[in-house]
Amino acid sequence: MAEKSAKPVKNPRIAMPEQDPQVRARNFLEVPTGYTNKMAQEEAARCLQCKKPACVNGCPVGVDIPGFIDLISKGDITAAIRNLWSKNALPAVCGRVCPQEIQCEGLCILGKKGEPVAIGNLERYCADWERENGTGELPPKAASTGKKVAVVGSGPSGLTVAGDLIVKGHDVTIFEAFHKAGGVLVYGIPEFRLPKAIVAQEINFLERLGCKLECNAVVGRTVSVDELFEQGFDAVYIGVGAGLPRFMNIPGENLVGILSANEYLTRANLMKAYKFPDVDTPIPIGKNVVVLGAGNVAMDAARTAMRLGAESVKIVYRRSREEMPARAAEIHHAEEEGIDMFLLTNPTKYLGNEKGRLTGMVCLQMELGEPDDSGRRRPVPIEGSEFEMDCDLCIVAVGSGANPLLTSETPDMKLNKWGYVHTDEKTGKTTKKAVWAGGDIVTGAATVILAMGAGREAANSMHDYLNLGW
């Protein structure tokens, strides 16, 4: 939830302190700086400890929200974090990136009349406290079952499966195509929103538990799924995400200066190009930057461009503010940092110079018409509303699709018409024996918590299979 204070509310929630917008718009440090113990106590005290907590219904993994908040109130953070872990393996991440306003906090009873409990902030507080003050003690591990599991992809979904199955006594190896583990958490979501040290620590935790990590392993190329079975793995989990970038398919899209958000953010985050030339990977620095799209990915790209020194950054989106899919907090932060929103605006072509470099784009103004299949009002162009916009860097963040690299090499695994893996909804089983899938490669681009939830269900089903059979 955006921490707004337009009109005074009774029993307001405790805002998390943040870096000043003017300052943070040019640095890569985390924006909200975290609750103090006192703030956490005060915020926890706001929770009514509902008998039938609505908030829990809004959490895709059913975190025991009143339970962990009560433990904060009692000052037993060690117990609070253990309570959280029982449902959610990555609370430090979810507390920061869940779209709380449409999930847990969206249903909190306090939100009906005033401001909901800051569940995400409290979740983050517990995880950060544990990281700084905890014993780092490992959870107990069941006796070895002698079964080998391969997890393909080290995003939130794969990490959850790995963590769940290693404590159940299986021998787990994670295969990751990139040179570093973490999936979108490392290559997509920027440092100022999710410090990479947090992700690194989660991965280190899995390694200490005994998970093996094979980076630089492109499954489908370096090794195939069938070869994993030949190597002695008993079960395979596919959590390869939805990493195929979509473009607009309008004229001029291959001009220099037009990048997919995947490329832009990978350069910035995974390759740390914001430190260029101290690191070797460059990133284009735009003067006038346009970002197409209005989801979390678009906000991350726009805010990164601002931090890299752009003079102006515009979000161009063809629908209206209500339809913007990004978390409310991200939109709020972006606007505070000086990013302009060009809503109901649709680009129709890119303009370039003789060197093949982007110089601008032509856009059309839109208005909202009848609702479309998605139930949202369809944007329709206003005739004669064309206008030109100067820009030397454009980042395309209009969604992503299923990357066929692995799936096209695994022909006996059924896909749906968009190329996502078909699975049994409850268990995550694919049509290929002993293979499960979950996360964005099943649902299409979604959220961290849904990817983790799918991982947990698959892990349970895999554990049953390893004990009982298919």
Added chain:
Amino acid sequence: MFKIVRREEMAEGTVILNEIEAPLIAKKAKPGQFVILKADEDGERIPLTMAETDKDKGTITIIYMVVGKSTALFRDLKVGDSFQDVIGPLGKATHLEKRGKVICVGGGTGVAVLHPITRAMKEVGNEVVCIIGARTKDLLILEEQMKNASHDLRVCTDDGSYGHHGFVTDVMKEVLEEGDVKEVVAIGPVPMMKAVTNITKEYNVPTLVSLNPIMVDGTGMCGGCRVSVGGETKFACVDGPEFDGHKVDFDELMLRLNAYLEDEKKCHEEYCTIRDAQ
């Protein structure tokens, strides 16, 4: 870690060969495929074609021209040193078929990329005429290997210091004139590939080229490597790197290759200054 077991300098130290331990990749690699390498923690991911693979030894061989900071960093690695990351095999393998008479044309380090393809072309039963070129004699690479990989090797230098005096395209024209050529494979600098395809279009001979756009992941997730082929956008790392040369928009490729020219220059100069100071 991927250890370097052999290192050679060619073409007056501007072209380097590294043989690297990478058993998984060596086992899987086919002609035409490439790897992405990263020297150290802060390094850039650099795509290079495998010039040679040895399944039994578990090694792959790369041959590269030192052009910028990253390739300069690679050059400074010694036998026994390691690349931190090597990823592959990436890209589609060359489509190999017995067609009859085939010309393989290579320029610069493109010759290294061409070598395994030429050999494979011969192995499937084609009659292979190979034409390689360089600016001057000292920059010519892999002459001996190319001779063995083909039936008929013709060498050219721009300055006439060795072999035929002139461009590979001149010699190629002569061979095309002899007739009966079923396919041309051209790998080298973009202007060379463009010139080759302009000629083979006239002769109506299908032509395969291997493209080298800027890449990041090499697995189809960034779109940085996009090229226009027959009016469609393709991702060279997964749809290629080999394409029908008659359909490739080489002018666009050339502009896109210069995207980071200024930045890269700065980075490379800084590196050279620091290194020379040490």
